[in-house]
């Protein structure tokens with residue numbers, strides 16, 4: 001850049017003219033890629049412009065999940081995931097794949113035979129292998145990291161394993177098998193275990209035990225994804241730091257894979273809408289959001305090297321999955337860009353440090 005006189009630089013900085021121009025991806029270029037979860041409809045028009053300007057990585061929000069990508073035994077729906085990967089390549093962005101094995105949004109056919117009977121362990125493993133081999137193989141070399149297993153640990157109870165259909169039919173080793181299949185299909189891809197509520201003391205410990213076991217068995221797991229579905233009230237800085245340090249102590253990379261900061265109190269289960277949900281969001285909640293985001297990014301920066309990626313779950317407050325979860329039709333405002341796709345007032349605090 002050409003040198004500008006000091007007084008002019010100072011004036012520009014004061015008016016915010018320089019700061020305004022800084023994008024997320026440029027601000028964090030020496031730290032980690034900053035990504036965003038997208039649907040194909042985000043890839044044209046003003047949202048596409050915002051994505052290319054601000055982010056260095058994208059993730060399909062839904063298009064690579066088991067059900068959407070593999071709706072029938074002999075049919076894959078490649079159109080949407082292909083479009084997302086092509087968009088990334090055209091714009092020089094990285095791609096994070098999400099997700100190869102998850103009990104939710106998995107197609108019914110996966111677990112049953114033609115007569116509707118539950119399949120055996122052998123058949124389910126064979127299907128899982130075929131699925132992972134086909135999906136990872138198709139994008140080999142173009143997807144740098146995969147969420148291999150999503151949400152295998154329950155929030156409550158003492159068990160380490162969520163009693164999902166994968167667990168019930170195969171047993172606990174479905175997890176290591178999924179990682180092995182993925183590694184065989186693309187040995188260069190970084191493979192992640194991904195989960196939410198990872199700052200809860202009990203759940204953090206269970207996930208730690210699961211990952212420790214996998215590492216001891218030399219399963220090809222390279223990182224852990226903290227989804228980061230947080231709120232203006234949680235987590236605290238020390239809870240977040242504890243999660244990062246605990247998982248990193250296993251020699252794993254850590255990524256924040258699905259970041260959003262809800263203005264509502266965090267709940268992890270779907271529920272009916274009540275009278276109280278009609279109340280306007282407390283001004284205090286909006287006021288806390290900037291501070292919470294500032295704390296989160298400060299902590300991410302402190303963990304440079306260990307923390308290898310941060311991905312937001314959706315583009316802007318115009319539409320986010322939290323508009324329908326956990327309460328259908330209750331609006332949320334969890335992201336850095338508002339309903340008009342404009343950076344929020346506190347945006348500069350995230351990119352200027």
Ligand code: HAH
Nearest residue numbers: 061150196227229258267268269321
């Ligand atoms: C995530 N689950 C999923 O990983 C992602 O695929 C989906 O698009 C949205 C959220 C989060 C989650 C939760 O916070 C509470 C209960 C179940 C799932």
